[in-house]
Amino acid sequence: MRRYFARKLLTYFLTFFVAVTLDWGIPRLMPGDPIAGLLAKFQLQPSSYAALHSSYTKAFNLGEPLWRQYLDFWWALLHGSLGTSIYAYPDPVTTVIEHAVVFTLALLLPATILSYLAGNKVGAIAARRKVLDNTVLPFSYMLTATPYQWLALLLAFVLAGVAHVFPISGGFSYALVPTLSWAFLWSLLAHWFLPFATLFLVGFGGWAIGMRNLIIYELDADYAHFLESLGAPRRLVRKYAYKNARLPQLTGLALSLGTIVGGAVVTEIVFNYPGIGWLVLQAISSEDYFLLQGIFLFIIVGVLLANFVVDVVYLLVDPRTRIGLQGGTR
Amino acid sequence: MSTDTTTSTDTTTAPRHELVYFALRNRKLVIGLSIVGFLAIVAIVAPLFARSNPNAFVGPPMQPPSSSYLLGTTYFGQDVYSQLVNGLRQSFLVGVMGGGIAFVVATAVGFTAGYRGGAVDEVLNMLTNVLLVIPTLALLIIIGGYLKGTSIVFEAVFVGATAWPWAARAIRAQTLSLASRDFVGLARLSGVRSWRIVVGEVAPNMSSYLFLTFILLFGNAILISASYDFLGFGPPNGVSLGNMMNLAFAWNALQLHVWWWFVPPGIAIMAIVGGLYVTNVGLDEVFNPKLRSVS
Numbered sequence: 127m128r129r130y131f132a133r134k135l136l137t138y139f140l141t142f143f144v145a146v147t148l149d150w151g152i153p154r155l156m157p158g159d160p161i162a163g164l165l166a167k168f169q170l171q172p173s174s175y176a177a178l179h180s181s182y183t184k185a186f187n188l189g190e191p192l193w194r195q196y197l198d199f200w201w202a203l204l205h206g207s208l209g210t211s212i213y214a215y216p217d218p219v220t221t222v223i224e225h226a227v228v229f230t231l232a233l234l235l236p237a238t239i240l241s242y243l244a245g246n247k248v249g250a251i252a253a254r255r256k257v258l259d260n261t262v263l264p265f266s267y268m269l270t271a272t273p274y275q276w277l278a279l280l281l282a283f284v285l286a287g288v289a290h291v292f293p294i295s296g297g298f299s300y301a302l303v304p305t306l307s308w309a310f311l312w313s314l315l316a317h318w319f320l321p322f323a324t325l326f327l328v329g330f331g332g333w334a335i336g337m338r339n340l341i342i343y344e345l346d347a348d349y350a351h352f353l354e355s356l357g358a359p360r361r362l363v364r365k366y367a368y369k370n371a372r373l374p375q376l377t378g379l380a381l382s383l384g385t386i387v388g389g390a391v392v393t394e395i396v397f398n399y400p401g402i403g404w405l406v407l408q409a410i411s412s413e414d415y416f417l418l419q420g421i422f423l424f425i426i427v428g429v430l431l432a433n434f435v436v437d438v439v440y441l442l443v444d445p446r447t448r449i450g451l452q453g454g455t456r
Numbered sequence: 457m458s459t460d461t462t463t464s465t466d467t468t469t470a471p472r473h474e475l476v477y478f479a480l481r482n483r484k485l486v487i488g489l490s491i492v493g494f495l496a497i498v499a500i501v502a503p504l505f506a507r508s509n510p511n512a513f514v515g516p517p518m519q520p521p522s523s524s525y526l527l528g529t530t531y532f533g534q535d536v537y538s539q540l541v542n543g544l545r546q547s548f549l550v551g552v553m554g555g556g557i558a559f560v561v562a563t564a565v566g567f568t569a570g571y572r573g574g575a576v577d578e579v580l581n582m583l584t585n586v587l588l589v590i591p592t593l594a595l596l597i598i599i600g601g602y603l604k605g606t607s608i609v610f611e612a613v614f615v616g617a618t619a620w621p622w623a624a625r626a627i628r629a630q631t632l633s634l635a636s637r638d639f640v641g642l643a644r645l646s647g648v649r650s651w652r653i654v655v656g657e658v659a660p661n662m663s664s665y666l667f668l669t670f671i672l673l674f675g676n677a678i679l680i681s682a683s684y685d686f687l688g689f690g691p692p693n694g695v696s697l698g699n700m701m702n703l704a705f706a707w708n709a710l711q712l713h714v715w716w717w718f719v720p721p722g723i724a725i726m727a728i729v730g731g732l733y734v735t736n737v738g739l740d741e742v743f744n745p746k747l748r749s750v751s
Contacts, residue, residue, distance in 0.1 A: 276722030384591030
C-alpha cells in the first residue's frame, strides 16, 4: 500500500512539475517574439506600442537569462502569485480565478459524482433485463457520443429559448444583489440546473455502457460460473460481478477527468455560466495570457487532486491494494 | 499486418469466412458500420455536388429549411447544407489523421514499453501517466492564445500528440502478457530481431484489439476537434462542424431561434461518433467468441 501511494504521488509531483514547465515554456517556445504576437491583435499607436511592449517584457521577465526566468517563475508560483490579470485589471490572477472556481466546482462535483453513481446503477440493472437493455443501451450510446457544447446548445434552446422554463445564461439573475436570500438562492439554482444537466447526461451515458459491458464480462468469468454451479442464487452472483466491475469503472473515472473538465469548459461558455470555462473565453478575447496560464495551473491542480481522491477510493474498494497484493498498482 | 506466421491465437483462430458470417449476423456491427459508411460517402461525394461554396453568401439571412435552402441559411445568408457536408469532410479528415497519429504514437510507445521492459518501460510508463493526467483542452488553452491561423493539419497533429496515452497504456498491458508466451520466447531464442518479433509475433495476436483501439481514437479525435473549433481555435474561415456551432452561438442563434444552424452539425458528430462506438462493440463481439452468445 505504501508503494502504491509512493508511485502515485511521484507521478503527480512529476505531472505538476511538467505542467508548470509547460506553462512557463510555451510562451517562450513560440516562434518569433511572443509579445509582438500578443500586441499585434490590439491596434496601437507606435508610442503606446513601445510602452506596452516594454511593460510586457518586464511582466514576463524576458530580460533575464532563461534559467533565471524559470526559477523566478517557480519562486513567484510558490508564493501564490500568478501575475496580474489584464481582463480584470488590477486584480491578481488568483483572485479572479478564485471567484470563478466556486461556480465550476458547484457544477462539476455533483454532475460527476451523480452521473457516475446513477450510470453504474442503471448499467448494472440494464445488464440483467433484456427490455431495459434494448432501451437504455442505444440511448446511452447517443448520449456518450454527444459533444457537450451541442447538448448544452440544445437544452438552452429548447428549455430556455423556446419554453422559457429556465434562464438562458449567467450564474444568477443580474437583477438581484448577491445576498443570502431565498430569491437569490432560487436564482442560483435555476441558472445552475441546465449546465448541470448537460454534464450529468453526457457522463451518465458513458458510465451506464461501461458498467453494463463489464457486468456481462464478469458474469462469464470462472468464479461466476463456479458460484452458479454451486447453486448460489443469481442475486449473489450479480452482487459479486458488480463488486468486481466497480474497479475498472473507477480507473475509467480517473482517466476521463480531463474530458469532464473539457466538457465543463465548453458547457459554461454556452450558458455564460461564470466559472473557469467562461473565464477562459474572456481571457482569450482580451488576450489575457497571465489569466490563461493561471487557469491552466488551476485545472491541473484540480485534476491531480481529483485523481488522488479516486486513488483513495480505489484503495477502500479494492482490498488487494491494502494488503500489498497486485491489483491496484496498475 | 499480414504475416506468414502460423502461431495459434486467442482471437483470430476463426477462419475468415466464419468472421464474415458472424460480422453480418451482428446487428450492432451492421448498424454502426452503415451509419459511419453512409456519412463517409456523404462526406466524400456531397461537397462535389453542393451548389455553393460553403462560405459564399447565397441568399437572405436566417432562412428556415425550405426547398431552395435544404437546411436553411445562416445569420449571414450562407447555405447550412453546404457547410454541413463540407464540415463533415473536415471531421472525417481530422478524425483519420489525428486518430492515426495518436495510434502510431500509442503503438510505438506501448510495444516498446511492454516488450523491452526494465528502465525503458519505467521511463515510458511515467511519461504516459504524466501526459494522461494533463487535460488536452487545458493544454490547448495555453497554446491557443498564441496561435494565429491554425490549419487542419495542425489540429490533427495536436489531437494526435495528446490523445495517445490511454491507448499506449492498454497496448503496453497486452504486449506484456503476450511477451511472456512460449512462442515469443521461442522466437527470441532463435535469434529473431526484437522489432521483427513485435511486428511478426506480438502484433498479429492482438490485431483485433489494435483495430478497436484505432476506432476509439478516431471517434475521440472527432470529439476533441469539435471542442477545439467551438472554442474558436480552428482554422479561420474554416468550415467544420465545431466551427458552425461556434459561429451559431456567437451570433445569437439561440436567441434568434436559428436552430437549423447548430442542430445539424451536432447530429452529424453524434452519428459519426456513436456509429463508431457501436461498430466497436459489434466488432468486439465478432472477434471474441465468448461474447457472441450475449448479443
